[in-house]
Amino acid sequence: RRSCRTPLLIDWPILGMLPQVLSNLCHIHDFVTNVLRQKGGTGEFMGPWFTKVNYMVTSDPMNVHHIMSKSFDNYVKGPEFREIFQAFGDGIVTADSETWRYIRTMQHSLFRQPSFETMVEKTFQEKVQNSLLPILDHAWLHGNVLDLQDVFSRLMFDETCIMVLGYDPKSLSIEFPLVEIEKAFDEVGECIFYRHIVPRSVWKFQEWLQIGEEKKMTKACKVFDQFLYSCIATKRQELNECNKSSGDDLLSAIMMMGEEKGKMVHDDKFLRDAVFNLFVAGRDPITSALTWFFWLVATHPLVEAKILEEIKKVFGAIDGEKRKILVKEDVRKLVYLHGAICESLRLYPAVPIERKQSLKCDTLPSGHRVNPNTIILFFTYAMGRFEEIWGKDCLEFKPERWISEKGGTIRVPSYKFFSFNAGPRTCMGKDLSFIQMKMVASTILRNYHIQVVENHPTTPAHSTVLFMKHGLKVMITKREF
Numbered sequence: 001r002r003s004c005r006t007p008l009l010i011d012w013p014i015l016g017m018l019p020q021v022l023s024n025l026c027h028i029h030d031f032v033t034n035v036l037r038q039k040g041g042t043g044e045f046m047g048p049w050f051t052k053v054n055y056m057v058t059s060d061p062m063n064v065h066h067i068m069s070k071s072f073d074n075y076v077k078g079p080e081f082r083e084i085f086q087a088f089g090d091g092i093v094t095a096d097s098e099t100w101r102y103i104r105t106m107q108h109s110l111f112r113q114p115s116f117e118t119m120v121e122k123t124f125q126e127k128v129q130n131s132l133l134p135i136l137d138h139a140w141l142h143g144n145v146l147d148l149q150d151v152f153s154r155l156m157f158d159e160t161c162i163m164v165l166g167y168d169p170k171s172l173s174i175e176f177p178l179v180e181i182e183k184a185f186d187e188v189g190e191c192i193f194y195r196h197i198v199p200r201s202v203w204k205f206q207e208w209l210q211i212g213e214e215k216k217m218t219k220a221c222k223v224f225d226q227f228l229y230s231c232i233a234t235k236r237q238e239l240n241e242c243n244k245s246s247g248d249d250l251l252s253a254i255m256m257m258g259e260e261k262g263k264m265v266h267d268d269k270f271l272r273d274a275v276f277n278l279f280v281a282g283r284d285p286i287t288s289a290l291t292w293f294f295w296l297v298a299t300h301p302l303v304e305a306k307i308l309e310e311i312k313k314v315f316g317a318i319d320g321e322k323r324k325i326l327v328k329e330d331v332r333k334l335v336y337l338h339g340a341i342c343e344s345l346r347l348y349p350a351v352p353i354e355r356k357q358s359l360k361c362d363t364l365p366s367g368h369r370v371n372p373n374t375i376i377l378f379f380t381y382a383m384g385r386f387e388e389i390w391g392k393d394c395l396e397f398k399p400e401r402w403i404s405e406k407g408g409t410i411r412v413p414s415y416k417f418f419s420f421n422a423g424p425r426t427c428m429g430k431d432l433s434f435i436q437m438k439m440v441a442s443t444i445l446r447n448y449h450i451q452v453v454e455n456h457p458t459t460p461a462h463s464t465v466l467f468m469k470h471g472l473k474v475m476i477t478k479r480e481f
């Protein structure tokens with residue numbers, strides 16, 4: 001016999017609560033949001049018997065604040081998380097305690113280097129100008145349907161390669177080349193999502209037999225490991241030859257930091273894990289965020305008009321200047337656009353579910369008891385749709401809710417607006433992401449009108465990042481100011 005005090009769903013014999021999850025898998029995020037709403041924001045999920053798939057599920061901001069900040073040391077990612085996210089190795093996303101602290105401190109200082117910031121801004125501007133705009137022009141001239149999600153994924157893949165590895169794979173080009181490594185990254189995300197749903201014994205067995213999703217995972221890991229290790233070998237050779245950093249990219253900087261008095265502190269595995277984690281952390285969330293943002297703007301003409309009005313007001317509409325890519329200092333002035341991006345990330349958080357594991361017994365602010373080793377799942381997607389946090393109009397796309405009476409941005413605490421995580425493990429790329437997203441959004445909206453193809457389905461994909469399952473198919477027309 002087993003019992004739980006606050007069940008989220010009916011606990012069936014043998015199968016536990018799994019049947020309802022499986023039968024609602026196609027709209028799992030909305031389903032869980034409704035269940036959590038009915039249960040006051042927190043409850044327990046019990047998987048099939050003997051599988052140990054038991055979770056405490058919460059969307060309560062006070063619980064988030066408690067776990068992510070106040071009792072930070074009692075809640076870790078844990079060994080099971082590392083097993084599921086095996087492809088991440090011992091990188092920043094999966095690491096705990098001292099290992100995490102070491103990587104975080106090191107990478108934090110690298111992100112703050114002025115030479116790194118300048119390099120990212122300059123290369124991103126060039127990418128938008130020389131690769132993104134020609135593709136949009138081409139689609140407009142030929143009347144082609146464009147998958148915007150694919151475009152953003154390629155844009156971010158190239159930019160993340162430049163930022164992390166100092167190399168441009170040029171996947172964003174008119175020919176839309178098939179990039180095997182990019183596909184491999186996507187497949188890993190899907191397999192990790194699958195590992196969250198099926199019992200450990202099942203996916204372990206599949207891994208052993210090398211069938212189904214696990215076969216896909218092994219193949220994908222092989223593809224990007226080969227790619228990453230060859231990049232590391234090339235960089236190491238360059239470093240040995242010049243005896244100094246060969247660029248402002250993160251891999252070069254981490255290698256240099258690892259060289260102490262001629263002794264190599266960071267081995268290839270450490271570098272592979274660091275690079276892989278930065279890669280996934282940097283590429284996927286911006287792709288997802290931009291895709292949902294453009295869908296929301298395209299389906300809310302009033303919001304689109306206000307964004308354009310702000311762009312015009314701040315920068316004027318001199319025809320020759322339209323293709324100018326706004327820089328960091330310019331985009332900071334776009335308050336309404338900032339609100340629209342926050343609003344889009346509230347309704348469609350790029351990372352819709354987060355996970356932690358308790359070390360010791362605890363009682364959450366909601367009154368729920370936590371035993372040692374309890375796995376806690378945070379439903380960020382549900383948090384963005386709770387009336388208690390956002391008011392009665394919580395399901396509306398309303399950038400105005402982020403703008404104060406004086407016209408500035410309203411700051412919402414991260415334990416309520418949880419899309420960038422909260423506490424000491426807050427996203428390290430938050431500021432950079434806003435700059436990049438605003439650069440892309442202002443450039444595209446200034447130059448083109450985006451129309452979503454009629455009846456195009458916009459269901460979320462089953463992945464750890466909230467992509468659109470069928471991409472975002474759009475038609476493009478040039479905007480006349």
Ligand code: HEM
Binds near residue numbers: 350355424
């Ligand atoms: C819209 C864009 C982004 C969103 C919504 C976002 C969101 C998040 C979230 C929710 C986490 C916590 C993940 C977890 O603990 O499992 C996270 C962590 C992280 N993010 Fe981002 N992210 C974005 C862009 C970026 C970018 C561009 C970078 C830079 C390369 C970045 C670097 C990181 C890193 C290094 C972590 C790990 C922090 C730690 O555990 O200490 N992120 N991000």
